[in-house]
Each structure stands twice: as structure tokens, then as C-alpha cells.
Amino acid sequence: MNHQDPNIVIIGMGTVGKVLASAFAKKRNARTYNLHLIGRTEQSTRDIAERIRDLFAMPALRHVCDARQTDSLIERLLEINPAIVINVATPDTHVSVMRACLEVGAHYLDTAVFELPGDFNVAAPWYNHELALREQFRQKGLTAILSIGFDPGVVNVFCAKVRNDYLDCIDSIDILCANAGVHNQFFATNFNAAVNLKELCENTGYWQQGAWHSSPPFSRSMAFNFPAIGMQKLYSVGHDEVHSLSVNIPEARIEFWMRVGDQFRSTFEVLKNVGMLSLAPIEVGAERISPLDFLARVLPSPQTFANEYRGTVCVGALISGTKMGKPETVFIHSVCNHEDCYQDLETQVTAYTTALPVMAATLLVLDGEWDVGTMVHPEELPPDPFLNRIRELGLNWHVTYPSSRPEPAFNT
Amino acid sequence: MNHQDPNIVIIGMGTVGKVLASAFAKKRNARTYNLHLIGRTEQSTRDIAERIRDLFAMPALRHVCDARQTDSLIERLLEINPAIVINVATPDTHVSVMRACLEVGAHYLDTAVFELPGDFNVAAPWYNHELALREQFRQKGLTAILSIGFDPGVVNVFCAKVRNDYLDCIDSIDILCANAGVHNQFFATNFNAAVNLKELCENTGYWQQGAWHSSPPFSRSMAFNFPAIGMQKLYSVGHDEVHSLSVNIPEARIEFWMRVGDQFRSTFEVLKNVGMLSLAPIEVGAERISPLDFLARVLPSPQTFANEYRGTVCVGALISGTKMGKPETVFIHSVCNHEDCYQDLETQVTAYTTALPVMAATLLVLDGEWDVGTMVHPEELPPDPFLNRIRELGLNWHVTYPSSRPEPAFNT
Incomplete structure (x- = not known):
């Protein structure tokens, strides 16, 4: 850990979380950062931390927290002091994690629309839950990029x-x-x-x-x-x-x-x-x-x-x-x-092509090129820096x- | 309830139990008996008791008991003083109910082989659990007829x-x-x-x-x-x-x-x-x-x-x-x-053709024609009284x- 380097938080220790942590560990030559992993269980979080330590000699700090519990998530994030929070947990966590980011002053990324387990045939248009928070992100000058996996993304x-x-x-x-x-x-x-x-x-x-x-x-x-x-x-x-x-x-x-x-x-x-x-x-x-x-x-x-x-x-x-x-x-x-x-x-293609765009977007926000200080969808951002970055990371x-x-x- | 009449106990308030209770209630002109219903839940037992009371004006005493708990089943049966116990509960209850019958001196009927939920590809021959109790039934002069539904039966x-x-x-x-x-x-x-x-x-x-x-x-x-x-x-x-x-x-x-x-x-x-x-x-x-x-x-x-x-x-x-x-x-x-x-x-054919043979066998045991004082399979008994009886009850x-x-x- 280096206190000069930005803290990147990954929430969600499922398949995408695992691949994303691996990508940040393996492909880190471009930039330095500290990696924090937040999972719902001790086991999943430790498995991934140990994996990237053993395979790529990358340390990561582990935290166990249910991301749907906003208050306890805020506590964790205040300890971490994150520059950016990447949410690849289940889609019912998004609003809670966004609120926590607003509270602690962190940028936010996710890979799909907010959705509760019982939601079915939700009327168009979607993203209302997220967009209700856009003005708060804008006022605080924080960037939230919604749904930046592959499709959507x-x-x-x-x-x-x-x-x-x-x-x-x-x-x-x-x-x-x-x-x-x-x-x-x-x-x-x-x-x-x-x-x-x-x-x-x-x-x-x-x-x-x-x-x-x-x-x-x-x-x-x-x-x-x-x-x-x-x-x-x-x-x-x-x-x-x-x-x-x-x-x-x-x-x-x-x-x-x-x-x-x-x-x-x-x-x-x-x-x-x-x-x-x-x-x-x-x-x-x-x-x-x-x-x-x-x-x-x-x-x-x-x-x-x-x-x-x-x-x-x-x-x-x-x-x-x-x-x-x-x-x-x-x-x-x-x-x-x-x-x-x-x-x-x-990993297989689906998790791979979800994780690498998230990593590319994270680096662009940290580098300033995509740090637009409000909530946006990917098509609202300049495409070329991103398309170059995903190619560098391995996506043609x-x-x-x-x-x-x-x-x-x-x-x- | 008439204390002169034999007490018939039905254990198992599923589909077959419901049809069997209905048959004993509707087709009772041949003989008098008292009916006792034992179910795993209050609800299922009451539903069936109320059904036969409302449809056929037949009273039945209700008892709630998990038939796999032999001691508590014995307690219930001692209160009832049954002539015969019919077990149409799940096949994992058979040994427990047979032991209880031996304890309280009641005849026993069921409709399938004993089986635990996890049993799979059990080696032939089956019925070992039941036959281990045969000598005890014989010594006490109690009749146990195994598997007397339609097929088997x-x-x-x-x-x-x-x-x-x-x-x-x-x-x-x-x-x-x-x-x-x-x-x-x-x-x-x-x-x-x-x-x-x-x-x-x-x-x-x-x-x-x-x-x-x-x-x-x-x-x-x-x-x-x-x-x-x-x-x-x-x-x-x-x-x-x-x-x-x-x-x-x-x-x-x-x-x-x-x-x-x-x-x-x-x-x-x-x-x-x-x-x-x-x-x-x-x-x-x-x-x-x-x-x-x-x-x-x-x-x-x-x-x-x-x-x-x-x-x-x-x-x-x-x-x-x-x-x-x-x-x-x-x-x-x-x-x-x-x-x-x-x-x-x-009901539909499967439950109907399981229940009526059980009723026929019960009446034959009570009448003495099938009261052989030991444990038997149906093919060991004289067929004609039974084949006449099921025809009277409605099975050609x-x-x-x-x-x-x-x-x-x-x-x-």
C-alpha cells in the first residue's frame, strides 16, 4: 500500500470481481494504485485476494460487507478513502453503493442497470433509480459511469x-x-x-x-x-x-x-x-x-x-x-x-469482456480523461481514449x- | 364413536389418505367402525376430517403426530386403542409405524416398500427392513400386510x-x-x-x-x-x-x-x-x-x-x-x-386405485378372512375374498x- 496512490475499491467477489481483480493485478504496468476488495463473505474475498497475491504478487486489502447495507458500507469506505468504487456485485446493490460514494466523495462505476430480485417486465425507460442521483453527483463533482461492461458498455x-x-x-x-x-x-x-x-x-x-x-x-x-x-x-x-x-x-x-x-x-x-x-x-x-x-x-x-x-x-x-x-x-x-x-x-469471454472495459474506464477516470464530474452513460463520453485503452488491455x-x-x- | 366398534387409524393425510378417509366414510354400509386420522400437520388433518364430516356425515377423531417419532406415535395409539393401523404416509415412516403397532397390539397395512429419502438404487431384494420384524408380528399374532395398494397390491x-x-x-x-x-x-x-x-x-x-x-x-x-x-x-x-x-x-x-x-x-x-x-x-x-x-x-x-x-x-x-x-x-x-x-x-385413478384395495384389505383383516396373524405380502393370502371385495367397492x-x-x- 502506498498512501500516495489512489485507492480502487472493487465491490462484488463473484466471477466478474475475480476477473477484474486479476486484470488490475496482472495489467498494472501503466499506473500504480492500491486495490481493496469488498465481498459479502469472508471466503470469496479471501480467495480472490490470495489468488492475485499468488499469481501476480499484488497485495489487496480485504473487507467483508453487504453492499446493500449503506451505513456499514459507508463506514468501510471512510476507512479506505477510495478514489473510485467499482460495483460488480448483484444489481440490487447499485443505489446503496452510489449513495455511499456520494457520502464519502468517491467516483462510481457499474456494469448493469439497478434491479431488485423480484423486478419483472419493468416499464421503460430504465435507469430512473440511478438518474435520481445524477444531480447530487454533479453538485459534488463526482463521476458516475453507468453500465460500462461490454453490452451494455x-x-x-x-x-x-x-x-x-x-x-x-x-x-x-x-x-x-x-x-x-x-x-x-x-x-x-x-x-x-x-x-x-x-x-x-x-x-x-x-x-x-x-x-x-x-x-x-x-x-x-x-x-x-x-x-x-x-x-x-x-x-x-x-x-x-x-x-x-x-x-x-x-x-x-x-x-x-x-x-x-x-x-x-x-x-x-x-x-x-x-x-x-x-x-x-x-x-x-x-x-x-x-x-x-x-x-x-x-x-x-x-x-x-x-x-x-x-x-x-x-x-x-x-x-x-x-x-x-x-x-x-x-x-x-x-x-x-x-x-x-x-x-x-x-475466465471465459463474458466475464473477460465485462471486466476489461471496467478497468479501462477506471483508469480513464483516474487519469482525468473520463473524469466528467457527473453521472453519464458511456455513449456520452469521448470514445477514442476508451477504445484505445481496451485495445491495449487486450480487447480488439x-x-x-x-x-x-x-x-x-x-x-x- | 362407539366403544364396541373397532378403531381404524389412517396415518398420512396426503392425497391417498384423503381418498381413503373418504372411501371409509362414503362406503361404510358394510360395517361399523371408528375412524382416526393422524397427520403431520393440524391443517391437513382438519381439512380431511371436515371434508368427510360435511360430505358423508362421518365423524373422525384427529391427531397430529410425526409418524417417524415412534415414541410419540405409541403414545397417540395407546390413547386410541386401534384394531388396525393403515399407513399411507411417506415410505420413510413404515418401520416406525410397524414398531408402534407391535407395541400397542394393532394390525398393520401399508402400500409400498420402506424407503429413506436418500435411498437410491437400493440393492435387491427389497423389504429387508420390514421382514426383520416379521417374527415379532407372528409371535404377537398380529397381521401386517405389506404393500396392498394397486401396484404393488x-x-x-x-x-x-x-x-x-x-x-x-x-x-x-x-x-x-x-x-x-x-x-x-x-x-x-x-x-x-x-x-x-x-x-x-x-x-x-x-x-x-x-x-x-x-x-x-x-x-x-x-x-x-x-x-x-x-x-x-x-x-x-x-x-x-x-x-x-x-x-x-x-x-x-x-x-x-x-x-x-x-x-x-x-x-x-x-x-x-x-x-x-x-x-x-x-x-x-x-x-x-x-x-x-x-x-x-x-x-x-x-x-x-x-x-x-x-x-x-x-x-x-x-x-x-x-x-x-x-x-x-x-x-x-x-x-x-x-x-x-x-x-x-x-380424485384421479392412481389415488383411487391405491385407496380402495387398502380399504378392502382392512375390512378383510377385521372380518378375519385375512387376519393371518403374521407379516405377509398380498400374494400369500387367499385372493378370492379380496377380489370380490374390491369389486363391491368399485374396482372391476x-x-x-x-x-x-x-x-x-x-x-x-
Whole structure:
């Protein structure tokens, strides 16, 4: 620990927290900082601290605290004196952690919208809980960057990059997320199973002609011929980035699409029909737990099969508009494969591509380039410093010009 | 209550307990008796007592007791002074209830083999826990009839009937259980889901050439052209009656086969692959519960959709052997439909055909015809009084001569 160096706090010792701590430890040549880890349990926090000490000779201070308990979190943070707090705990912690940051005068980053476990089909637009605190961040000159993982996160920056450098007008933005990897699990999600399966049960929401539209789950699909992974079938899914892009680029049609494999989908439908995706709690002795949360504990944790994950993921923004008066479509995207991510940080693509953008954004805030002194979404910030930084950390990105735009199909 | 009349105790206030109490209340013209209901919860016991009081003007005394707590059960039974105790609680209660019967001098009936929740692929032969108490029942002159529901139960008696009246030698016994009914549930079992799904996960065990054989689940199948419901595909499943018939008719090949519909099977396979049929407990706060037991709470209880169940069930024993030196095959069976069972006792076939044989056996023990003063399986008792009695109570049975025996297929 060096008292001259800024204190970086990571809250949330799950898969992303582990990868993020590893990245800060392994890729620290650019800058010096002190690392503080806050987890809900002693065990998870110690495991990660010992890992980065053993693998990368990086010390980290450990703290155990439930981030939803604002007062006790404030106590911890006052001891730490953080420059910036990175929240990669469950999405029900965000408001509590933001309030604590306001109290102790720290910058704030997270990777998804605030959400309570029982929330379902939340009406658009999202981010109201966060934006209610924007004025306080502005008054205190503190920076809060909301949802700066990959999608949401990097894809929002992709949109800003295209708006700045590739198109004069934007007519449509389709965020495309296609994990074409294979593993030996019968059924597994690539991140928090309770969050992922719930979002697939919800209606999808998309932005068109200046208004929100809603459609049942799996009712809107399309096929797209991706770089590296070829033709993939995607389904429209309600997703965080649509809710900020619709504010910042309101003239465009905006929709999020996710690849769902056939076996995943058929298994998902069985689990849904059987009642295992229900949010209504079941009594187990003196405890209560929803079938969805119980199922999430039965399914393999994404981290447990990272070492056997093979294949490639392509995520990007397919953006149409005009350039110099002529129609133009660009696909700005990253291509990652699971083996490379495991080689670098012993994880799979989803956690890797969530953690590295967070690290890039953290460094940009500390360096001043993204220290804007208020609450923003990623597309409101200058994209180039960030796109350069993620490339340095190990995330490539490319722009291609697809020969044709795919047409969505409905009710398939 | 009349102190001259025998006290009948029903332990277990689940679906079968409810139907059994209803049957004793509705069909009581043949005999007088006092009815005592013992349940694990006040609520379930009161619901059933109030039901038979309101529907059939039958009083019943209620007692709350966990039947696995032998001492407290003995206390209750000493207050009641039962002539006979019918145990239709979960199969982990049997030994405790039998010990209590020995202590208080009551006859005993149940409907399945003793089984602990964690038991899996128990080695053949079963019934060791029960048979360890046989000598004590004999010494006290008390009757214990093991597994006298339908299958096991009536089908065992069917075998005795065929041995007595239809064939001189028996070469093979195939117990065939085919529920061809339809309901509006996506996935549901016809009795205790945890028990039913577990037995489908286990290896099947069958008796051939004087020895036990084992085969993986769903590895042995056959098709049989049933009366009333036509051709049905059946799978070999390990089942209670094979384990007593192999002792009492050891010269025969003996196997149990159950119809499993295509949608049921594909859903079952998904749930198994996902891990939801595992018996390994998961922690939920301070409690622990296996995925299988949790799933059983999520699935619809068989009783909840009895009113929408339609269609027909055929269960019987397909028995081949010789008569007067010539080969002969008989199929002795019952045909029931869900609507009739609901009309009579507001239940579906499985609970109905489990409860009525228990009632018939109870009356035969009280009347002396089946009061044999020791522990027996149903096939060891004279079949005719029982087969007459179940017909009076509402269960038909028939003997047909199939034109050909089906050939089992393996590894399908």
C-alpha cells in the first residue's frame, strides 16, 4: 500500500470481481494504485485476494460487507478513502453503493442497470433509480459511469464512435450479441443465471419512431452473418443499453438481439413450462426461495467450466444511417475466443469482456480523461481514449461494412 | 364413536389418505367402525376430517403426530386403542409405524416398500427392513400386510389368482401399468413426485432364472396392445412387487413395466440433465433441500388437477405358463377412468386405485378372512375374498387371453 496512490475499491467477489481483480493485478504496468476488495463473505474475498497475491504478487486489502447495507458500507469506505468504487456485485446493490460514494466523495462505476430480485417486465425507460442521483453527483463533482461492461458498455461507446466518425445521421442501431462457443455443460448461462434466465422470460422492449414498443419473449428474431462465426439466429431481448441510447440517440430505431442456441432454447422452454423459472417464492423450512433462484444454484457457475469453453464470441453494434447523403451500414464489433480469455485471465469471454472495459474506464477516470464530474452513460463520453485503452488491455475491435442488412422476422 | 366398534387409524393425510378417509366414510354400509386420522400437520388433518364430516356425515377423531417419532406415535395409539393401523404416509415412516403397532397390539397395512429419502438404487431384494420384524408380528399374532395398494397390491393378488385358477405353471410375470389419461398440466406425476421421479432415475431390477438382473433407466422397453387403451409403449422400472413375487413365485421371470409418454419422458430427461432430479442437498439459508424435493414442491400436486383428468388407465399382470401341459398367456387387469374416479371420490385413478384395495384389505383383516396373524405380502393370502371385495367397492377386474406376447426391446 502506498498512501500516495489512489485507492480502487472493487465491490462484488463473484466471477466478474475475480476477473477484474486479476486484470488490475496482472495489467498494472501503466499506473500504480492500491486495490481493496469488498465481498459479502469472508471466503470469496479471501480467495480472490490470495489468488492475485499468488499469481501476480499484488497485495489487496480485504473487507467483508453487504453492499446493500449503506451505513456499514459507508463506514468501510471512510476507512479506505477510495478514489473510485467499482460495483460488480448483484444489481440490487447499485443505489446503496452510489449513495455511499456520494457520502464519502468517491467516483462510481457499474456494469448493469439497478434491479431488485423480484423486478419483472419493468416499464421503460430504465435507469430512473440511478438518474435520481445524477444531480447530487454533479453538485459534488463526482463521476458516475453507468453500465460500462461490454453490452451494455463497450457497445454504447461503439455507437458514439460511429456517430462521431462513420455516419452523419443514424437511423437504426441493433446491438448484436452472439456467443457461438461450446462447452460440455448440458445447460448453463454465461453470467448470473438468475439474471440471464429472467431477462429471457421478460417481454422485449425496443425503441422505434420516438416511442417504446414491447413484444413477448422470443417473438422477434433475425439471422445475421457475423464475422468469424458466420450466420447466427438472434432473438430480441430487453436490455439495458437500449434505455440510454434511446435518450442520447433518440432519432434511431434501437433494439438488442441475443443469440440463443436451439438446445438452450428448448431446455429453457421446458424449465419455464415446468415452473422452474417462476419468481414466486416457495417455502423451504423457515426459508423462502423462488424456483428461478434455486435453479440458479443448481446450474453450473460460469466460472466452473471456463477451462473447457471453446469457440468464439462476436458482439457489436449494427448501425445504419447516411454518410454524405448516401445510405450506409457499419458493423462495429469485437471478436473474442474463450481459449484466449482463459489463457490471459483464466475466465471465459463474458466475464473477460465485462471486466476489461471496467478497468479501462477506471483508469480513464483516474487519469482525468473520463473524469466528467457527473453521472453519464458511456455513449456520452469521448470514445477514442476508451477504445484505445481496451485495445491495449487486450480487447480488439473492428468496423466492417455488411453487404446487406438483415430483416427481422416476427413471432417465430 | 362407539366403544364396541373397532378403531381404524389412517396415518398420512396426503392425497391417498384423503381418498381413503373418504372411501371409509362414503362406503361404510358394510360395517361399523371408528375412524382416526393422524397427520403431520393440524391443517391437513382438519381439512380431511371436515371434508368427510360435511360430505358423508362421518365423524373422525384427529391427531397430529410425526409418524417417524415412534415414541410419540405409541403414545397417540395407546390413547386410541386401534384394531388396525393403515399407513399411507411417506415410505420413510413404515418401520416406525410397524414398531408402534407391535407395541400397542394393532394390525398393520401399508402400500409400498420402506424407503429413506436418500435411498437410491437400493440393492435387491427389497423389504429387508420390514421382514426383520416379521417374527415379532407372528409371535404377537398380529397381521401386517405389506404393500396392498394397486401396484404393488392388487397386482400381487392377481398373480395368486392366476396361480390358483388359471395356470398350472408360471413362466413369466410382467406387471404392466399404463395411464393413458390426459390433463392440462405440462408436466405432472400421478403420485408423490419425489418418489415417482426418483424411481425413474434408478436402474431397473428384474428377476430371471432365479437371479436378480439390473439395467439402466429406460434401457428396456416394449409395446403392448392393452384392452380399452390400445397399443402403449412401456419401460422397465424397478418396482416393489417384483421383490416379493420373486420370493413367492421364484420359478418365473418377473418384471415391472410402466407407460411413460413421450412429452413426459423428454421433459424428464431435460430435468435430469439440468440437475433438478439430483438427491444431493443444496443450501437455502439455514435449510437444506435436494433439487428433486424442491422440484416436487414446484410441480402441481396430483390432487390439484384431478378434476380435469380425462381418459383411462389399465393395470394388470401379463402371465405366461402352461395349463394342462399347453402354453397359455393370460392378462388379468383392471380398467379405470379418471372421470369415474372423480365422480365417486373426487380424485384421479392412481389415488383411487391405491385407496380402495387398502380399504378392502382392512375390512378383510377385521372380518378375519385375512387376519393371518403374521407379516405377509398380498400374494400369500387367499385372493378370492379380496377380489370380490374390491369389486363391491368399485374396482372391476377382468381376465383376457392375448393372442401374442410382446417381445421386450432393449436399449431404445
